[in-house]
Amino acid sequence: MSSAATLHGADVHAGHDAHHEHHHHETFITKYVFSQDHKMIAKQFLVTGIIWAIIGGLFSVIFRLQLGYPESTFPWLEDFLGHWAKGGKLDPEFYYALVTMHGTILVFFVLTAGLSGTFANFLIPLQIGARDMASPMLNMLSYWFFFTASIIMFSSLFVQTGPASGGWTIYPPLSALGDASSGSKIGMDLWLVAMAMFIVSSLLGGLNYISTILNLRTKGMSMTRLPLTIWALFFTAVLGVLSFPVLLSGAILLLFDRNLGTSFFLSDIVIQGKILPNEGGSAILFQHLFWFLGHPEVYIILLPAMGMSSEIISVNSRKPIFGYMAMVGSLFAIAILAFLVWAHHMFVTGLNPFLGSVFVLLTLLIAVPSAIKVFNWLTTLWRGSIRFTPGMLFAIGFVSLFISGGLTGIFLGNSALDLHLHDTYFVIAHFHIVMGVASFFGMFAGVYHWFPKMFGRYLNNTMAYIHFWVTIVGAYLIFWPMHYEGLAGMPRRYYDFSNWESFKQFGELNQFISFISMIVFAVQLLFVFNFFYSMYKGRKVTTQNPWGANTLEWTTPVNPGHGNWPGEIPEVYRGAYDYAKDGHEFIPQNVPVGDDETHH
Amino acid sequence: MSTVVMEQRKKIHPHKFTLWIGIGSILMMFAGLTSAYIVKRNQANWVTFQLPVIFWYSTAIMLLSSVTLFLAGRSFKERVMAKYRRLMTATIILGVLFIVMQVIGFKQLYSLGVTLQGNVSFSFMYAIVGLHGAHVIGGIIALLVLFAKAFNAKTRIYNTVPVEVISTYWHFVDVLWIYLLIFLLMIR
Numbered sequence: 057m058s059s060a061a062t063l064h065g066a067d068v069h070a071g072h073d074a075h076h077e078h079h080h081h082e083t084f085i086t087k088y089v090f091s092q093d094h095k096m097i098a099k100q101f102l103v104t105g106i107i108w109a110i111i112g113g114l115f116s117v118i119f120r121l122q123l124g125y126p127e128s129t130f131p132w133l134e135d136f137l138g139h140w141a142k143g144g145k146l147d148p149e150f151y152y153a154l155v156t157m158h159g160t161i162l163v164f165f166v167l168t169a170g171l172s173g174t175f176a177n178f179l180i181p182l183q184i185g186a187r188d189m190a191s192p193m194l195n196m197l198s199y200w201f202f203f204t205a206s207i208i209m210f211s212s213l214f215v216q217t218g219p220a221s222g223g224w225t226i227y228p229p230l231s232a233l234g235d236a237s238s239g240s241k242i243g244m245d246l247w248l249v250a251m252a253m254f255i256v257s258s259l260l261g262g263l264n265y266i267s268t269i270l271n272l273r274t275k276g277m278s279m280t281r282l283p284l285t286i287w288a289l290f291f292t293a294v295l296g297v298l299s300f301p302v303l304l305s306g307a308i309l310l311l312f313d314r315n316l317g318t319s320f321f322l323s324d325i326v327i328q329g330k331i332l333p334n335e336g337g338s339a340i341l342f343q344h345l346f347w348f349l350g351h352p353e354v355y356i357i358l359l360p361a362m363g364m365s366s367e368i369i370s371v372n373s374r375k376p377i378f379g380y381m382a383m384v385g386s387l388f389a390i391a392i393l394a395f396l397v398w399a400h401h402m403f404v405t406g407l408n409p410f411l412g413s414v415f416v417l418l419t420l421l422i423a424v425p426s427a428i429k430v431f432n433w434l435t436t437l438w439r440g441s442i443r444f445t446p447g448m449l450f451a452i453g454f455v456s457l458f459i460s461g462g463l464t465g466i467f468l469g470n471s472a473l474d475l476h477l478h479d480t481y482f483v484i485a486h487f488h489i490v491m492g493v494a495s496f497f498g499m500f501a502g503v504y505h506w507f508p509k510m511f512g513r514y515l516n517n518t519m520a521y522i523h524f525w526v527t528i529v530g531a532y533l534i535f536w537p538m539h540y541e542g543l544a545g546m547p548r549r550y551y552d553f554s555n556w557e558s559f560k561q562f563g564e565l566n567q568f569i570s571f572i573s574m575i576v577f578a579v580q581l582l583f584v585f586n587f588f589y590s591m592y593k594g595r596k597v598t599t600q601n602p603w604g605a606n607t608l609e610w611t612t613p614v615n616p617g618h619g620n621w622p623g624e625i626p627e628v629y630r631g632a633y634d635y636a637k638d639g640h641e642f643i644p645q646n647v648p649v650g651d652d653e654t655h656h
Numbered sequence: 657m658s659t660v661v662m663e664q665r666k667k668i669h670p671h672k673f674t675l676w677i678g679i680g681s682i683l684m685m686f687a688g689l690t691s692a693y694i695v696k697r698n699q700a701n702w703v704t705f706q707l708p709v710i711f712w713y714s715t716a717i718m719l720l721s722s723v724t725l726f727l728a729g730r731s732f733k734e735r736v737m738a739k740y741r742r743l744m745t746a747t748i749i750l751g752v753l754f755i756v757m758q759v760i761g762f763k764q765l766y767s768l769g770v771t772l773q774g775n776v777s778f779s780f781m782y783a784i785v786g787l788h789g790a791h792v793i794g795g796i797i798a799l800l801v802l803f804a805k806a807f808n809a810k811t812r813i814y815n816t817v818p819v820e821v822i823s824t825y826w827h828f829v830d831v832l833w834i835y836l837l838i839f840l841l842m843i844r
Binding site: 190191194259262263264266267268270271272297298299300301302304305306308309312316317318319320323335336337338341344345348 | 668670671673674677678680681682685686687688689692695696699700701702772773775776779780783787
């Protein structure tokens with residue numbers, strides 16, 4: 057079967073050669089809505105992700121209003137939120153719902169589906185030299201499952217009792233008992249159904265990414281010639297395929313507990329003076345099932361950002377990536393360790409201290425591959441001819457945030473320190489920097505770098521530079537002070553700190569954080585404006601390879617059609633990072649090795 | 657030119673490969689459930705019970721259905737379509753019979769007081785066996801689609817990949833059932 061034939065998946069007819077022309081009649085519906093073209097599906101994921109990011113970001117601004125100005129009222133909030141903000145004062149129940157939905161939306165809908173969904177779909181076929189995914193049909197289903205999940209999650213915002221509010225980690229009993237809080241009612245059911253859909257979407261996507269990378273590489277594209285982006289997306293997909301099913305099993309048992317009267321996670325509970333019949337369950341069991349996904353999930357979010365930053369840093373330093381095999385090896389090490397550290401989220405659950413010390417060791421081991429990666433990024437930058445494109449700035453920003461956030465991970469990975477820091481703002485600061493903002497930076501880097509390939513136009517640079525500088529300075533101003541609040545013991549998820557003598561001193565600091573977060577949010581809207589404006593009005597891309605990059609996506613036409621290459625798929629003769637080699641500024645992967653070149 | 661030009665590897669069809677990864681993924685879900693079962697079993701309040709005898713008969717039915725599907729696949733490759741349709745019919749009937757027998761087993765357990773809302777060990781059994789049943793039902797639906805295609809006179813496709821993919825899945829749910837049965841018998 058030729059690679060052209062696999063493009064059509066199951067509906068290919070024997071002897072039908074679709075090399076040069078695409079025979080499907082494309083209507084508006086098949087081109088833009090139920091598209092099976094990986095590039096269009098990528099754009100669908102990206103736009104849906106952007107919409108979710110605006111909603112999730114807006115939620116954080118609203119709850120930061122409460123945290124920064126606990127004594128003030130904002131009458132416009134009542135117009136916007138109705139009975140959840142009576143008299144302009146945010147309802148405490150709804151505060152929890154906002155925090156929960158902010159986490160859920162950004163972790164799953166933006167940084168998992170929006171990030172992997174966009175760039176795995178867009179880059180895998182283009183960079184490995186394939187006409188489409190192994191199964192374009194499953195790929196399309198993956199998006200539509202995500203879309204359905206999005207609709208259900210979005211509709212949960214509008215139910216009478218409010219959306220889920222037990223935290224994004226949905227620990228029972230809050231998530232298992234409808235009577236526990238108003239956010240434990242229908243909102244929680246919708247959350248679970250939406251997440252089940254979401255998991256199916258992730259699995260369908262992940263299966264496809266793995267088999268595409270392993271099976272559909274063009275001639276000459278050995279695994280050791282793959283761009284690091286693809287390696288990162290590959291490990292991301294493997295993590296997702298192996299860890300999401302475990303969350304699914306936990307979610308199914310939780311649905312049983314909620315609706316069928318079982319007691320997997322419930323035991324000896326008194327609620328409103330009434331003793332529940334549930335016996336023998338264990339809430340901790342859920343935490344194990346949750347974090348077995350939850351920790352790999354962190355790397356599902358982070359690895360694509362690492363891969364894209366590696367690529368962008370090398371291209372814009374005009375230098376080969378330093379230590380390609382070490383980069384692949386450290387990705388592999390991180391992927392393995394990701395499955396062995398979940399209990400470091402559970403040091404305070406009464407975990408056996410010996411078991412805890414094993415998890416401390418495994419957790420701290422992650423510092424080794426992480427340090428290798430940071431070293432290699434810095435040495436790639438070292439003495440490079442750096443071009444500070446917006447994509448490059450965001451990639452460097454990613455490295456900066458990864459270092460800052462990673463270092464505090466060493467504090468938290470120690471169970472002795474974690475007993476004090478658990479569930480404080482120190483944790484908030486740590487994971488927002490290392491996972492949230494860092495991955496966002498990777499995503500922005502990817503959007504700025506590959507926007508010309510996606511839409512055939514450039515993003516506006518002035519807006520991009522404003523976006524970068526305000527975001528990086530703002531991110532540090534928001535999260536750096538939180539470390540101090542956390543060290544002082546300020547707990548997360550509290551509605552109001554003004555009644556505590558010990559936390560009163562942070563009133564002005566909280567106000568400052570809230571103020572900065574609004575500015576940063578406003579600048580993200582500038583990015584969104586830039587994105588949609590440039591899609592139609594941006595400067596047109598006139599050359600095939602605007603960044604002078606080596607990877608195969610830049611050998612396609614400026615606006616590639618379905619099938620990516622109008623002629624033959626290019627053959628690959630070299631690795632992806634031949635920059636500044638043998639007197640050439642760059643040598644694309646499809647250029648045969650000349651006699652004058654030094655062989656490796 | 658000294659570079660080694662690699663052949664594009666096409667040893668396994670991408671759809672089959674995708675299925676194998678999917679199987680790995682399904683296994684992880686059952687690994688999650690069975691390890692939760694083991695953890696819970698070592699805590700207080702664990703009640704053991706006998707599995708109904710009908711689960712042994714349903715196991716035999718499941719094994720038999722794998723045999724008929726294997727033979728069906730062979731007839732498909734030999735283009736003996738009448739035999740293929742007969743064997744496919746048999747497989748689907750056996751699959752449905754398996755589900756019916758599992759449901760009867762559940763009913764027998766219920767009448768003995770082993771209810772879903774009872775002890776956690778009961779709940780686990782229902783969840784695990786029930787989820788396996790859901791995967792079998794998925795397989796039956798896939799078989800029905802194949803079956804419908806075999807009767808469609810317009811499209812005469814002799815592509816063996818869908819048949820092979822669905823057979824592999826069916827054998828997988830068969831093996832998975834045997835694993836789960838042994839698991840539930842051994843670890844109580």
